[in-house]
Amino acid sequence: MKRIAFALVAVAAVAGVAAYIGPAYGQANGEAAPIFVKKIPPGYRDWRLISVAHEEGNLNSIGAVLGNDVAIKAYREGKLPFPDGTIIAALHYSHVASDENNKVFGQSQSFVAGPQTNIQFMVKDSKKYAATGGWGFATFKDGKPADDASMKSCFPCHNQAARDLVFTRYAP
């Protein structure tokens, strides 16, 4: 779902990392430049569940979407746009058949989380990420941020999502 990304322009400050973004940075052509998140928000694996998702096709992923406390509160209160401080994490895994489970079930029906494919984040900071709808985007593979080229499509795609650039709805 959130498997999108776009061109790195500046290092973003996520959690306790100070980054100076020069005022003229990336504005050579008169447009504010997108800023990308390059540090993994600490503690994200302990965050609460927003929902789950499955992508077919090339992605072939199954994922859990988690939110920090600000995100969960906003979701539960139906608050839009999401407030600054919201961080949404999408943990993606290969969508793999479970031979172990299917053997017990007696038929092929069970798919589970295989190897992790990537982790993606959306970080809300309406000032810092003003050029991209108030959201900073991030993709990490094996703990490393994705290359700039692969990040090009994050904002244009998420900008089409109906609820403040966020596709995922809260599951009860």
Next chain:
Amino acid sequence: MKRIAFALVAVAAVAGVAAYIGPAYGQANGEAAPIFVKKIPPGYRDWRLISVAHEEGNLNSIGAVLGNDVAIKAYREGKLPFPDGTIIAALHYSHVASDENNKVFGQSQSFVAGPQTNIQFMVKDSKKYAATGGWGFATFKDGKPADDASMKSCFPCHNQAARDLVFTRYAP
């Protein structure tokens, strides 16, 4: 994955609910009777993620498996059997195509959590649930425990799982 259930014999105490299980209860034929969990463990929706799963076929579900603190600690430490106090929750939703997402993506690939189909729990108490491998099983639909007949298959099926009756592995 954990879409299994079996016959109710006695009301189980889960969280703050005292239940008296008579010593001769269900032992008419000399076998200890299974005991089922009939109260939803409070706060489960705030628990941390263990993994995600997708079941095809009649179930057609996508689910998140969450664990209480005891469960998460045991999983992360690779501790087997799970200690008493472990509770594992499986939140199941209909596996539905997202027209909203697919419209943006330009192709049919996205599946999300539709209406909730059920919530299932496994509660570890090696004494109370001795007759079923130390686990109490529960299925709730619309907040109500499933009927006794539908609970018959929980233990026999989970008893075939390799890791202390639990199918779900921890996702990183």
